[in-house]
Amino acid sequence: MDMRSMDEQTVLLGHGSGGQMMKHLIDDIFFEAFGSPELVVGNDAGVAELPATGRIALSTDSFVVTPQFFPGGDIGRLAVCGTVNDVATSGAHVRYLSCGFILEEGYPLDALRRIVTSMADTAREAGVRIITGDTKVVERGGVDGIYINTAGVGEVPAGVDLSGANCAPGDVIVLSGTLGDHGIAVMGQREGLAFSTDIVSDAAPLNHLIAAVMDAAPHVRCFRDPTRGGIASTLNEFAAASRTVLEVEEQAVPVRPEVRGACEMLGYDVLQVANEGKMVAIVPADEAEAALAAMRSSRYGKHAAIIGTVCELACGTEPYVRVRTPWGSTRVLDMLVGEQLPRIC
């Protein structure tokens, strides 16, 4: 295999061959960026310490976003944040990630390097290590540039048992910041809609924010990151799991004016738009202020707000989510059905 292959500017089928080219790709791009000792030792499995609490949390997610680079982030940052946040919602200390890449033949190596560097930076920020990985290359047209899968593992501290089923009437809904930033930023980039240069993705690792809330509000019921489907899905899932009614005060929900404007133009409900750096926590009322203060003290929770409450389910009715408007009316907030399609006028 020609050693100059790494000088080529694009991914070639040979990079997934299992031979020399692949080794160079791994050494020069992945090891170089990630550099964790468990990975660099080069075994098939990364072996690492995990404090013995008796329970682990494990989660996996695949990332296929187009475009791969968007205001405020890229697919690499998403791939780390998404899995870190999913594991962290269980209350676990997130420790290690795996990453699998599916690359399209012809994908620019420079873009791959930027994505991998972004993953390494984000992992460092989250305090987690990428300790194993895999690379496949498929023929041109087989994937849209690059797909990434990550899995994450962490240990769950003794006594921690977070679940949507724990929500109880009287509890309070706390949200870590403005809604819709990610969905609208990606949408604007993808469709070439120049809404505003100020709308950037919120992609962020929230494991430290979660840890701060758990310290401040020891009886926190559950966390969930409102990604695809937005907070509408998250709250409906909580309501169904705990057989309660969740009520949101529309006026209390933080939304950037430019995101609100873009949603109105496209006919989207901002409560159904994706976020990648926001967390919803359900906490008992007497710990709500402490949870809020903990979120606000975090780098990614400056605009945190109490947005609603958990209410009792009336006899003979089904769980649902209700939005209370500033003028005293109410409406039901459903989950998004299918794909979000912009309206005509």
Added chain:
Amino acid sequence: MSASPNRMPRTADFAAFRDPDLARELIARINALVADRVIYLMEVCGTHTVSIGRYGFRSVMPEGLHLLSGPGCPVCVTANRDIDRAIALARLDGVIIATFGDMMRVPGSSTSLIAEKAAGRDIRVVYSPLDALDIAAQNPAREVVFISVGFETTTPAMAACVLEAAERGLSNFSLFCANKATPAALRAIEDDPQTRIDGFLLPGHVSTITGAAPYRFLVDEFSTPGVITGFEPVDILAGIEMLARMVISGAPDIKNAYPRGAHREGNTVAQRLCAEVFEPCDALWRGLGELPASGLRLREAYAAFDASRRFDIEVEPTVEPRGCRCGDVLRGRIAPGECPLFDRGCTPEHPIGPCMVSSEGSCAASFRFKDR
């Protein structure tokens, strides 16, 4: 058209039209005014339907005040035959279909554009017909057909698009035109003995283009009042209050509760643009049937951009979905929940009729906001 109502904010500041205190005051006024009367109002525009749902207004209206959704969702009133034609165009070799997003999921007689896309047809969602021109410019060896639906609000953009295509010499671009005119639908509803409408909330955006004159016949021929209404919470409540007041006093008129958007003459530039490119034609509406001079087609001078004249397509026989009562919903004969398929086979996830498909469809809005 009368002057703006005295309680409406006289400012360009949007916040004033979302003022919770003013909204509460209007809600209280409407309740006091209507008391125990039974009044049927129809909001003509799909954006009104969605806004009324999103603002939760049905939960605070007097019990006897019924807000019916009218034929104002462009997707919903598009006839099955036209959906089938669009699908037939999509199946032609080398054709790229450009369409607004909400047309994608509408079922035709046997399939939908989204299903055709999954089957490998080149169908692209655009936000403006001008995007379709760019696609045509980038693909000179392919034919690009834009599926044009919509009312008076969207028609000027289509006209501008055709003129620009002519100017840019884009001979591979054409329009499949199913555009419609609002007043014809209102006349059809007024002519329907099975429908009772006491007043119309008239579409603010459409009126921005058309002005008030096209609605005058409602008062002159049917003694039914109408209020041109905007889309913010205070706009809609003010429109409802003005309309209810006219219904109760028995003094029908066409009033304007949206003076910051709509003016008496409308947008005359846009009107001239449309008249240059399009001419009226009879058109088939879902639920309302064939209505004279209610649709638009390209004038002879622009025939080269008319997909209907340009392509010879084989259209499957039209099959209407069994049991679907979208037509009756669009006429205001029944509320969405009264259709036997509503939430029993027809849901936003598995829509049978178009009113359940578009986000602006009355059934989808009713389902989504549980206004039933």
